[in-house]
Amino acid sequence: MMLLSILVGVSAILLIIFLRSNKSINLVSLLHALYYAGLSIYQMYAGSLPQYYLENKYFFIDSLGIYELLIASVIFFLSILYLEGYIKSLVEHEELNPKFVKLFYICMNLLLMSVAFSFFSNNLALFWIFLELTTIFSAILIVILNAVENIYAALKYLFIASTCMLFSFVGLILLYAFTKHNFGAGTLNWSELMSSASLITPRIAAYSFMFIFIGFGAKAAIAPFHTWVPHAHSKAPSAVSAILSAVILNVGIYGIIRTFAVVRQTSSGQIASNMLIIFGFFTLGIASLSMLQQKNVKKLIAFSSIEHMGTILIAIGLATKASVFWVLIYIMASALAKSLLFLCAGIANRQYMSNDIDSVRNFIKLQPLASVGIIVGVLAISGLPPFALFMPKLLVLIQISKFSVLMLIIALLSILISTGSFALFFTKFFSSVDEASSIHKYNTPAKMKASIIILIILLALLGIFLPDRLADIAGNIVAELKI
């Protein structure tokens, strides 16, 4: 499997290098994403999980990996589908040098590979490496546009994310050193750590978790390490923003879930739990307050995804069976909603050549589909029915309410503030109508529309009905994590 994946990846990149037309390059990338989607769906139905690859079990696939990979590959697929028209428009407006289109796609494919491999890694260190690689490739995808602001956004991203990731590295080493001391042979393999977690000294577990959390937390946009997120998301091309917020942040959360599951087996589990909950609330509060006065559409969405990360972190920290089960559904739903919003914001960006809400005029008339997309996206991301986030949000809130009423109130307040900010944004966005303005309509290509439509449908379907197979997988994950 690993070899096949590498083969597919390498051949995709080679094809991109040799192919000439943008269309076929796009098609190759699409197929690449489709490969992972197919792989994860195949494993979901056929595979007996977990499966290990390579002798020393450095790579494996289990339910959590499959689940995350499925989400990631769907988002990648839709973003790449969307990308073709978007890049065309970028090139037309000289925002992207035509020379770089190939590099763009190569980095995209590399990013896809590193994301997929980070899910395949059965080893913390390997995971760390792939996570670092995602930083580098996504930073390239941001910096590739011809704007100074992009360079600075990428710099912030690189500096903050890598600095924090170095702390993770310290954590890894700590863990490795002491597992070596305790187990006899040092290991960073998930499966071994999980099976013999009780041997890890609690204090060491707590310290290494803390260090690891700083780095993964930065990738997962946890305050106060989240600061790169709004800049990177707002400056990246919209399809990349969608991937950043719906996939890259999730990879960070994935790492936190894994490590947390290990630490929970020791007696330091409670400390780790409290840490996650406190940071979750901090993130929630900071993000929702930051949303309120936001005039940059994409920054707004970015802060909203930070807010969701806060909620997710709280739910993981609660570490009950139900909370983890629903947080997994939550992760999926919020990924879909965020990417929908980013893709629609991308259309607005192409329409007005700006992310500033003040430049928006007559959006409904100019871009009816994107309007619907934004409406659905805002509803979905605010956790309103009949869209996918409603149920998981409610059930996560239930778990919070069981834990403490005060926390429930804080969570509800921040949710209110963020909903309020979206309401502000929403009404401002659509109510700015100027009959006299003669903005030339941006003709959205069909593929861009297609990805938006698919996302809307997915969000609506998952809002009224949770497929059994997904629920089973989520249930398996809970069992695997020994929550």
Place this chain on the structure above:
Amino acid sequence: MNELLIYSVLNILAVILISPFFMGVIKKIKAWCQGREGQPLLQQYYNLIKLLRKESVVSSTSSWITRATPYVNVAALITAALFVPVLFVPSGSTLFGNLILMLYLLALAKFFMALAGLDAGSTFGGMGSSREMAFSAILEPVIIIIFLALAFMFKTPNLFEIFRQASAVGILYAKPLLILLMVSLFIVLIAETSRVPVDNPETHLELTMIHEGMVLEQSGKYLGMMELSHAMKQTLLMAVLINILVPIGFSTALSFYSIAISFAAFMAKGTALAAVIGIFESSIAKLRLFRLPVMFMVAFFLAFLTIILEVYG
């Protein structure tokens, strides 16, 4: 059922017939106080009959509201008349005697009267309606609290029952607190019938007029009906006051003699009350419009005091 029917017919007829008389008495007393001889006691009846036959002038801007209002007024007042026994109380009926319903029937009449005031589009009518609605609005809590106080004292909201109890015991001995309440009721009576400190029924001056402003556009039979209903309202409120405060002679059974006695007693007591009203009106000056709430508050306070004394006493 039979008794009820007789009661209904008798009571309505009595109220219609007596009402103009009390009006006449008040006018007479007022004239005497001013040193005039005044019109004959029955002048009000002549006026009514003349008005009902006279040609009516209707404003060209007005609509059917103006024309319907007098009928609504008369109908509402006649219906209300069912609720206040002036001669006798029929036994065991809960159909009528409902204080709240009576109050709201009066409100119905007032509502249409105020609409009619606005109908013609004249400034005077509008002003009359505006003031009438404003002041009757703040009078409303006063009336309700008086009725509530009655309900507190007699443990029933039914006026029939209250009258029955009142005539059964010498009420002032048993419940001296009623005096307070009756003072409030007197103020309400003055206000509701547009009498002097509140309104001046004699003038058509925009500074003072409330009630007259609204009926300014009415004429002929319409005006006649309005006058009649106004007089009936006065009689009804007077009857409440009289039959609770001095229930002497009031009949609780249906028999010819007792009713005759009751009628005579009511006429006497009513005339006396009308005289009091006339004297009161002559001896007091018109209040400034926005001083009126103070007066209503006095009535409210007295009724509230009654309740407090009743609750804690």
Place this chain on the structure above:
Amino acid sequence: MMPPLALPEINKILLVLILFLAVLIITVKDLLFLNFLYRIQSFFIVLVSLALYAPDRKTSLLAVASITLLSKVIIIPSIIKNAQNKLKIKRDVEFHYLTPISSILVSIAVFFAVYLSFSRLITELPDKTFLITGSLSVSLMFMGMIIIFTRQQTITNIIGFLTIENGVLLFSLFMAELPLIVEVLILLDLVMLIVLASLLAFGIDSNIEEFHKKLQPLSKFLGGQK
């Protein structure tokens, strides 16, 4: 894992020297000199790994030493030097948030904080030297961060970042042998550096300060004024 008794002394001396270099980096304004200091710091790390290699003769440590030597002492400094020449900036004058002196004081405070925090681990420790080596290398990381946020030039920032990385490297050298991953870390570093340097070469012909000026309208509407 446990080096013989004599060696920790050498290592300790080296560690202190490395920290001293970091302090110098915090205070120095001349960019060329800064780069030179970084080169020396990295070289000391090579020495540390060699010192660790000496007792056990583990080839992995030797590999780490040689890769460090290659990338951190030779390649990275020269890339930075190149970029520096392109940018034509000689000095990084201004200090933000902390003056050099207070930076040093803060560093000492940080060291004590880290030391105290790590001392909680003492009961679990197989190797008591961890306390001093571990907290020294973690404080080196924090010092790297101080470098980043007190300075304005992107190049200084990069050197700060590399200092952090040196701290991590030291930490991993002392704690455990993770040859593969440490080497990968160094290589990743290199890649990162190349990306950063090409970034610098491509886009930035100014320092962040000027950039702030450019961003003034933007930051105003964000409500931020510094």
Place this chain on the structure above:
Amino acid sequence: MIETNVFFASIFFGISIILPVLVSISRPIARRISMACAGLGLLALADISLRVMITNSAMTLNLASFYKELSFELLIDRLSAFFILTIILVSLAVLIYSFRYVEHLKKKHGKNIAVSLMNLFIVSMILVVASKNLISFLFLWELMSISSFFLVYFDYEQKTTGKAGMFYIIMTQLSTLFLIASFLLVYSSGNSFEIRQMPQNAPMASVIFILAFLGFGIKAGVIPFHKWLPYAHPAAPSNISALMSGLMIKVAIYGMIRILLTVLPKPLLWWGVLILLFGTLSAVLGVIYALKEHDIKRLLAYHSIENIGIILIGLGLYVIFKASHFEALAFMAIAGSLFHTLNHALFKSLLFLTSGSVVMATETKNIEDMGGLIKNMPATAFLFLIGAVSISALPPFNGFVSEYMIFYVFFNTHVLISPFLKILLVASACILALTSALAAACFVKAFGTIFLGVPRSKHASSAQEASKSMIIGPAIIAILCALLGIFSFQIFSILGFNFPIPNMMYISIVLAGTYLIFFLLLYRASKIRVYETWSCGFPLSNGKTEYTASGFSEPIVTIFRAIYKPKRNSTKEFYDDSNVIVSHGHAEMSLMKFFEEYLYAPVLKAVDFTSGITARLQAGYLDLYIVYVFLGSLALLIAMGVLT
């Protein structure tokens, strides 16, 4: 039978929601089919709920399941059936009204969407009321809020609409959050989403009650959470205002009653006092604020607040008497408040619909620009009058009966033991009396200024009568208003309740009889001559000399100046230096918006301030961000040292 009904109803509703969205032709046919389908669906449901209502039975239905126990289940018992019937009655009339009204909307596109959303809104309201568990309640509640939000936001090009929509959605979300909190506590008490009785003496009962009361109260527009109503109603199309004001805020009332009856059937006394206080406050302030309004729809919105107050007074009385163990009186109180809920749904939607016709005919919402419309729009005027009479609680219409029931309970205050409660209830009764009298005053003002007198503007004088469907729709409600009033006694008997309420049938017979007798007696008594209005010799050519609406409410403003706090601003400019000869000046009078100035604004300011700080802390400087990382990780390290 029931299954087939439900089946057909769901098919009809499905078509009515989906069809107009799919078929994007601008001709009205799709919309009409959709509305007809919605009507048929409503009729199919009416059958079920009537049966439940009369036989006092209950039926359950499982619609769909999200995941395991998270299902959308319906339970129609008598309470639900009552509310469903209310919704059906009003919605049918609104649908008939919308038949033509929708075509008059100014939008070229979007009419289809409006119809679809309207149908969705109706359906979601019905389903909320019928929800068996908290999950489906919340789901549909949110669906209801969202669909209504889009309907409020329908006229999105207007700046004011944007504001109104935003305000509405924020308030409605606030309400939902309270509900979520309350429901989660209900859930935690037994790990079940079923709407069921809480375990006895649950310590959280009061918390649950308070949260639910706040949640539903915000949605119902209880003062001081009422501000969204006067914003949202003018913004929405009139048929939607009718639905929102007539029905949606009643759904909130349903929630409150459901909590009080099913979840917490043993209420505490102080809850009742709380409800009563809020109810009284809402009633009197609602009407006082209504009096100063000259925007017809805003005026009606404030009256909704007033009537919600009255309904709450009934509920408060229920709790007080229930907690004091006077079951019969408590039952009467809650029946009164339920009946008032139905009545208000009817006459308020009647008023909104007719005022919608008026607004459409005159192209203004300001009643100062109307006048004399009774001549051009006689039918609309008549219907509005019926609504006005009903809402002013005048006999023999329905509003009176429900208010009577509440008053009746007040009149039995003397049975209570606690002197404090007695005094409180007396005060509340007086305020209720004041409220209803002021409401009458307000509707004299509204009807008088809109329909009577002389037209005050060009549009008003050239207004046209509304089209047929826009008369038939409200007419149905008007007839219902009359019937429900006149036959209230009989209706209650059929349902098996014997309340001591007056038999309005007899009263109406007497009223109508005397009217007729006098009419016939005096029919030929005298001649009638039509002549100009007498106005002291001045001609009454235009509306300039008429009494204005602000003039009408002036005495009340003066009397209640403590509440309105009118501010007078005037500026003068002079020709000469010594300020003697005035060249021109400007004077205006504004009334204080107490809750806006002292409640909403400070909260917003505080939130704004904090968010300003957070934004400033993330202004985009890398150094600053590294400082955060530095501090964050250091703090973590120290915390670890301290904690482990």
